[in-house]
Amino acid sequence: MARPDRMDFGIFIAPFHSNDDNPTLTLRHDLELIELADRLGFDEAWVGEHHSTGVERIADPFMVLSAAAVTTARIRLGTGVVSLPYHHPLMVADRTVLLDHLSRGRAMLGVGPGALISDADMMGIEPVTQRSRMNEALDAIIPLLRGETVSAKTDWFELREAQLAFLPLNPDGVPVAVASTTSPSGVTTAGRHGVGVLSLSAGFIGGKKDMKEQWSIAEKAAADAGTEISRDEWRMVLRVHLSKDRDQAIRDVEAARERERQVYFKPVLGLENDYTLADEIADDSSIIGTPEDCIAAIERMVEQTGGFGTFLIMTHDWADRPQTLASLELFARYVMPHFQGTLAPAQRSAATVTAKRPGYKPLAQAAITKAFSDAGRDLPDGTNIQSLR
Template identity: 50%
Template sequence: MRVQTTRPLRPSRFGAFIAPWHDINGNPSLQIRRDLDLVAHLDGLGFDEAWIGEHHSAGYETIASPEVFIAAAAERTRRIRLGTGVNSLPYHHPLLLADRIVQLDHQTMGRVMLGAGPGQLPSDAFMMGIDPMRQRDMMAEALEAVVALLRGETVTRKADWFRLDHARLQLAPYQRGGIEVAVASTVSPSGSVQAGRHGLSLLSLAAGDPGGFAALDANWRIYDQTCTEHGHPADRDSWRLVVPLHLAETAEQARREAEYGALHLVRYSEGLSGMTLPWGTDAATAVERWTTEGFPTFGVATIGTPDDAIARIEAMAERSGGFGTLLLMDLPAAAPEAKRRSYELFAEYVIPHFTGANRQRAASLGWAHANSETFMGAMHAAVAAACEK
């Protein structure tokens, strides 16, 4: 656990949150293949994590099983950690979900993480006959069982939608310290309460939304308080925040590139809400709205240069009080090649700013500069002596 200093903790780990969102006019097979290619690209760029979502309706978020995707992505990657972002617990029997995650832990040689949530899309719950008013209670019931199973306990528990009789996992996790579990949190405090109750990590999905960002302080306080009540440490280093970003060499180029995908996201929001958004007819207007007041679901995006991204993340650290991992919300904000370039710019210029990767290089150059007269004088003297000889 890191010791909190007077300066809020800056993120030192970075990753992507891949729901995914895809334009419904594109080829779904190619879109999923590009998602797999993207995770391999992130691994090569040195990103730490990729989280893969679970959705079953509305056409844009087309991965139904993050576990199947992670199994394929693991074979294409070397070091990046892979998380379910998130499993909707009311949709799964706790024993079967825990069993699949432990199998993945072995297949990935310890790189898997479990993200847990109640389920985002009401259309998913409707098709399964699940009352949206019950989802958070169901999630709490399932989470208690899943956590106990992953910790090697034998569980007997009965809910009105599942039953466990002396249930246990036949495999222990590959990871010696156990599989990391992160609970999704948006605006309401329910995720913070469940994460604190079980001593789990906190995954704030709505940090890019003005309402979700404003709730960060309250959600952390509730998480901290609940952790204390149940005897768990509340470590900001395990806190993850998700934010939308798109970067290019210039701010003007980034905004032009974002016009490619902004209207796709508007159509998705309109499809879910049944409303027509007045600023959603022109791409440039939509980008302006996205970077100021924000989009429903997707929040306020930083669309600009690496320096703009650094400023946004620094502000998030100050406002939140500090966190350990920043996840980039993976969106079709730009054409595939431009999106890949955005990740490359982030890895090249933003990550080193926060990890301090170039601190010693800068110090070494500064030392050489400060002593340049001595060093250059000695070199010139040596050259002169050689010529004389």
């Protein structure tokens, strides 16, 4: 698959906030970021679910996305992601449809097994069961969203002739995507169910994974299950920070990036390697630089992966708030149009006029000379004919 005619873009709000930052204000900032993305023309916003660490602070993405639905107009709103082993499948399906109606058909369902072992531990869930439980839940949720009646019994939930009281607004249903990080479980599940992939491993802290290989796993799982998957529903998730000056962009983020690594990723999440910001920039697992740098990095990613449908910015507090908002605007102004075909008509028009300019001058000369003649006046000596204005 070559680069799509129109690549979609969005933001992915885990979120990551410092533990010394006001939680009420950071939640407000997350909502404001979705509102800004909507105004700037981004296509999607995804919001995560976490219950521990105090850094990834949103416990219920459905609540946050419902609030965002009120203050936005067109951006699609996705759970990024609901940790399925934490919830009864009927409740997930019901809340998804409710969000879809509240947002007038803009809901997306992103799912995963649960990223933080500390979350599962508090609920008495054994981590080794989480991936299988995610699959069992999805086996029920997908047919429920299609309007089917589902009966199922597992060692952790039961459905007795369950059905939804109302269905998604769009006849094609709600888009579904599975998160993929370290293991092949996510892409395997996506392939088995014929749904999309949220590749957080594209910009995984500590070095990105082989994305082409991950997609091959998804394709094999789909073939084995008799389903179909599409690269159009493949989403890459990376951290991005842009400035008009590359060195300035790096200065904007380097201190907070290192602090996040030393305070959160290493002691709390157990990251063991010493991957540096320079390493991340070199292998495109973080894109820090100018809009031109970002365009080149995304082009490389398209080439390396074989193509995907959506690029998502993993939001973070590496830069100060004004710098973060400015980065998002630079991305919308200069990066998105490059991949969406919106610049081509204007550039083509300018090139056409430039090529024809030598032939326009005598036509303009004749028209202006006639205008002076019709007015009974002589054309002043040395008049520079630029146009008919």
